[in-house]
Amino acid sequence: MNVALAVEPDKKSRKASKETRQQQLIEATIDSLAKRGYSDTTLANVADGAKLSRGIVNFHFESKEKLLVATLQYMADEYASHWNAALAKAQPSAAGRMWALVNADFDRKICTKRKLAAWCAFWGEAKSRPTYQALCGATDLNYQNAFVDLCAELKAEGGYDYAPEPMALGICSMLEGLWFRLMMNDGLTREKALVAAIEYVAAVFPRHLSTNGLL
Template sequence: MEKIRKFTRDQPEVRRRQLIEATLQCLAELGHAGTSVRAVCARAGVSPGLVTHHFEGIDDLIAAAYAHVGDQVAAMLDEAMADAGGDPLARLRAFIDTSFRAPMLNSDLLQVWLAFWSLVRRDPRIRAIHADIYGGYRRSLEKLVGDIAETRKLNLDVRLAVLGFTAMMDGLWLEYCLDPTTFTAEEASRIAHGWIDTLIEGGFNHLTRKPAESPAPIG
């Protein structure tokens, strides 16, 4: 009886996960334009009524799928950094290594991200999820880079440094997934590790923190 209760209690989440996975498959193969309630249900082998039971519609389902993928990617990166130990430099290098290995380097994942990115500007829910995913991504990196800068006594504008780092990482990942014949994953990793080498050698003098402005005189 306890097993039956547990199955009944877990079933809604299992169904939601099934629909989200089917949505991701549709986005990877058909793009946003081809992803509909009918296509998702056909892929999941369920009736359309199941979607409306768990989600408000296809837009709600796609938003849930975006949040799901963001959580999965964050979990992979967090696990890799945790395995690297407490040294922020080792954790940042683990972040790079994981970013340029399977399952992160995946053409299907690229298709899914492209579908989501195409919706960021016109769909407020997707925009909010995007801001949450990338906000967490940058905060994690700012903590690592900030700790490295503090340990090595670097006068660094951490925010600007991380913006440059994330742009480089996103660009390398995107270019590799679009055309892996241009360069290898190992070369992409070497480029990114070179960024870290430049950082710890104090090579980002153009990104130093500006001195705090003096308060305006009173009276």
């Protein structure tokens, strides 16, 4: 009995240690992508950034490509969890959910210079790396479909003269464009980007939203 009790915590400890190490390496990869870009990120500087040995990196991820795929998967999952949580906490109306989604894109949890730069590094490689496109494809589709559904609901409620799918594409493209501007570091701040996004959706849905919130 005592032996069994001693073994179980040890297994949990090893699992926790593995997850902790992997997370350290993923965070160090994000740092390296933001600082050096995709091509100049190496296993060596990731190991240095995480303050771990090169052997630890190889043990957990085996290659740079596997580490980068794991990092992209982590970022995609984090982003999806973030906007889904925003929807879950939003006011139940279509306008409330639209407001929550737009605000979520500029939350400081995910909209940071560091993470935006890492996203930019991955997007620059996506065209030549189908694995990256496949990783984010389902998440991107779910995100856009959430906007399509909201646009359809708001059209039905407000009698707006637009087609839901093109309107949703326009909103998603506007949000992505603001992220790209933030990546360019041309003086645009996260706060100003959010104001611009709110101005846009308030103009599109004037019977539901204003720059101050829900009507």
